[in-house]
Amino acid sequence: MKKFPIGFNTKTNSGSAADMTVSANNKTTEPRKSVVRVYFPSRGMTLAYYNDRFDLKPGDFVYVDGKLEGKRGRVVDVNYSFKIRLSDYKRVIAVADTSVVGRFRIAGSHVVTFDPNAAPYKKALAWFKAPENDEVYAVGSDDGESFPLDDLSRMDVSPAIAERGHNYYAENKVSYISLDGTHGYAVVEGTEPYEVEFDFFDGGISNLTCSCFCSYNCKHEFAVMLQLREILDFITKNCGDEYCGYFAAMSKEVFVNIVMSKSGSGMINLEV
Ligand SMILES: [Zn+2]
Incomplete structure (x- = not known):
């Protein structure tokens, strides 16, 4: 009998055989103020949010405040060059760790x-x-x-x-x-x-x-x-x-x- 009929396998940086590594980038970086556009699949809409708490990248899964609070959104793009009226924007309040x-x-x-x-x-x-x-x-x-x-x-x-x-x-x-x-x-x-x-x-x-x-x-x-x-x-x-x-x-x-x-x-x- 084969021990692993179907499986994933990968190598870690240490060179030892680990099994699967996906998005193992866990290092924390200083949050950088940004305006991000977030797509909400459950609503089929994309909205812009202000973020000063996380180092966000396109593809991150985030949660926001405002009327889409609790809905999972996905960062589409991150803009570091902006001037906005803060009162016009809702914020990113959490990011999911998908590593x-x-x-x-x-x-x-x-x-x-x-x-x-x-x-x-x-x-x-x-x-x-x-x-x-x-x-x-x-x-x-x-x-x-x-x-x-x-x-x-x-x-x-x-x-x-x-x-x-x-x-x-x-x-x-x-x-x-x-x-x-x-x-x-x-x-x-x-x-x-x-x-x-x-x-x-x-x-x-x-x-x-x-x-x-x-x-x-x-x-x-x-x-x-x-x-x-x-x-x-x-x-x-x-x-x-x-x-x-x-x-x-x-x-x-x-x-x-x-x-x-x-x-x-x-x-x-x-x-x-
Ligand atoms: Zn139930």
Whole structure:
């Protein structure tokens, strides 16, 4: 049996074999005042913003204040030569760190890593939604009630919601999913990006929550269950020996459009 059916591989600067390096440019530079044009795919519009907090480059994913607050935008160009009335401009308030270094396996619609530092949830979350201010949440627990992942008919969900969840799954809207020990996180990109969390222990799922604030099991949660099942199935069949209780996976679309879209340097090595 080949150890790595399909994988990426690259070399780091130290010359040792690492696995995949994409946009590993992490050095911080002094922010330089700029006016940037930002494209918002969800709105199909490009607007100009003032920036004095970040060293921005075309291709960076940013969040702004103003009426497009919370929407992910992409820097189109950066202008350092300007004179503007500050009151006319909204600002860039956050930039997503899309640097990823690690080894990934291609697993159907997704790529999977077992390296906890490659694409951790906290970092990945900013690829989809703006960092939050001090929002306060109340989370209820279902007191250990659980259903088996391999029999979703026992998940308390209506057939209509299950069908919509299945469509989300089939359309690869589960953009990111990770399992860290027994706790799982996922981002589902529906009309908005939603965060789904769950516990997975001994084949059973419990404490499912979704940031769409449904008080019942929703289509986002159902889609995540299907994606989780597919990835665990892939791991079991192909690389069970590498799995030590942690994986992170992202859709190929996210991998290409977010991780690899940033200008920078890196290397990808495909192995068979
Ligand atoms: Zn939901």
